[in-house]
Amino acid sequence: MATTTVSMTVNGKQVSAEAENRTLLVQYLRESLGMTGTHVGCDTSQCGACTVHIDGLPIKSCTILARQVDGKDVTTIEGLADGDTLHPMQEAFRENHALQCGFCTPGMVMSAIGIVERNKDSLDEKTVREELEGNFCRCTGYHNIVKAILAAHQDMAA
Amino acid sequence: MPEGSIGTPIKRREDHRFLTGAGRYVGDFDRPGRTYASMVRSPVGHAKIPNVDTSKAEAEPCVVKSLKGADWAADEVGALSGGWPVIAKNEMPATSHKVWPALQQSNG
Ligand code: FES
Numbered sequence: 029m030a031t032t033t034v035s036m037t038v039n040g041k042q043v044s045a046e047a048e049n050r051t052l053l054v055q056y057l058r059e060s061l062g063m064t065g066t067h068v069g070c071d072t073s074q075c076g077a078c079t080v081h082i083d084g085l086p087i088k089s090c091t092i093l094a095r096q097v098d099g100k101d102v103t104t105i106e107g108l109a110d111g112d113t114l115h116p117m118q119e120a121f122r123e124n125h126a127l128q129c130g131f132c133t134p135g136m137v138m139s140a141i142g143i144v145e146r147n148k149d150s151l152d153e154k155t156v157r158e159e160l161e162g163n164f165c166r167c168t169g170y171h172n173i174v175k176a177i178l179a180a181h182q183d184m185a186a
Numbered sequence: 187m188p189e190g191s192i193g194t195p196i197k198r199r200e201d202h203r204f205l206t207g208a209g210r211y212v213g214d215f216d217r218p219g220r221t222y223a224s225m226v227r228s229p230v231g232h233a234k235i236p237n238v239d240t241s242k243a244e245a246e247p248c249v250v251k252s253l254k255g256a257d258w259a260a261d262e263v264g265a266l267s268g269g270w271p272v273i274a275k276n277e278m279p280a281t282s283h284k285v286w287p288a289l290q291q292s293n294g
């Protein structure tokens with residue numbers, strides 16, 4: 029199987045690993061780098077559990093090959109908190125009970141930050157629900173997730 | 187439980203690790219000899235199953251074993267609550283019921 033060395037920046041750190049040409053970014057993160065915070069819920073681009081940021085944009089990491097991300101800047105759920113201080117979106121999820129089992133949470137949080145950034149000036153519930161279409165939660169029923177995102181929007185704008 | 191806590195939301199201890207990507211789920215462990223199960227689900231709502239041909243799948247080098255309803259019954263694993271079979275055998279009780287799981291060495 030053909031392999032290449034794939035290098036990128038992950039959470040501010042330069043990383044490099046051999047990867048098969050068919051290796052997905054999510055496999056590269058989880059298996060080559062051992063960063064299991066990014067989850068695989070479906071493998072078919074439906075659930076959003078694998079969402080990470082590539083050069084600041086949320087992308088489902090099961091839909092892109094690791095080698096397509098060579099040289100780019102990746103942020104995962106592990107890279108959001110600043111030491112013990114959670115990112116405002118993580119904090120809002122905690123405050124608003126927006127998680128139960130936590131399996132969807134990494135992808136939810138990464139997508140949610142994208143939603144807030146795309147709608148900096150104004151964000152309403154309808155927009156949140158619409159833009160959250162690509163992320164499934166099998167536990168919470170979404171209500172508190174939507175609440176958390178709206179609360180984080182306030183905090184992040186402040 | 188301190189007085190007044192009933193009906194009051196409390197912060198959960200486990201949330202911090204779930205929110206920072208530090209949770210440990212089954213898929214996060216890598217043990218020697220680990221295999222993956224892939225479930226084949228029924229494409230129809232209700233049907234009789236005269237036979238499930240797993241020969242092609244079993245010929246794949248990565249497939250360790252495939253299990254059908256009969257294997258499940260023979261192993262006396264039992265049923266789900268309500269008596270539903272874990273893997274359908276002769277008849278498919280409902281949409282999306284599992285027909286057979288195959289264990290494979292990698293999920294690639
Ligand atoms: S694992 Fe990527 S969308 Fe579900």
Ligand code: FES
Nearest residue numbers: 128132165166167
């Ligand atoms: S918290 Fe369990 S799937 Fe969302």
